[in-house]
Amino acid sequence: MAVSWDQLIVDAADHTGLGRWWARALGWVVVVDTGEEFEIRQDPRRFPGILFTPVGDGKIVKNRLHLDLRPDDQASEVTRLVALGARHVDIGQRDEPWVVLADPEGNEFCVLGSRKN
Missing domain, CATH: 3.10.180.10 (2,3-Dihydroxybiphenyl 1,2-Dioxygenase, domain 1)
Incomplete structure (x- = not known):
């Protein structure tokens, strides 16, 4: 069985704002902006991407990833x-x-x- 890495999911209070920040930081392009999901990739046809999703709570402790x-x-x-x-x-x-x-x-x-x- 083959498997590939599709995307990294990032929960964010302002998922669109954080996604746009990372797009600028990495020089990546926005490929999805639906209001509920915001995804960026190095190239629209290239994986993995980073998908930002909204959450109601803030970050509390050091990231584990x-x-x-x-x-x-x-x-x-x-x-x-x-x-x-x-x-x-x-x-x-x-x-x-x-x-x-x-x-x-x-x-x-x-x-x-x-x-x-």
Whole structure:
């Protein structure tokens, strides 16, 4: 039996606003905007996507699943994401080489350094 990853689901208080934020952050396109679902993908024909759905409650604790982004230039990307509305967060990472940020609804994600081949 074959299986493929279709999408990641993100619950959000403002699912459309958060979806638009992530579309800008990743440079992805909106493929679904129905009012109840908001989906973005790197390319409309390419999976996986990220599907944002509305929930009534806010985020309470640290995420148990998060995205790691690997830009060419970590410092420039952190500056760009903070300008878009991300914020620095401390989850106990101390002196690690990655930067932990949170999106506008507080979901943590990491900005890694360049890959060493």
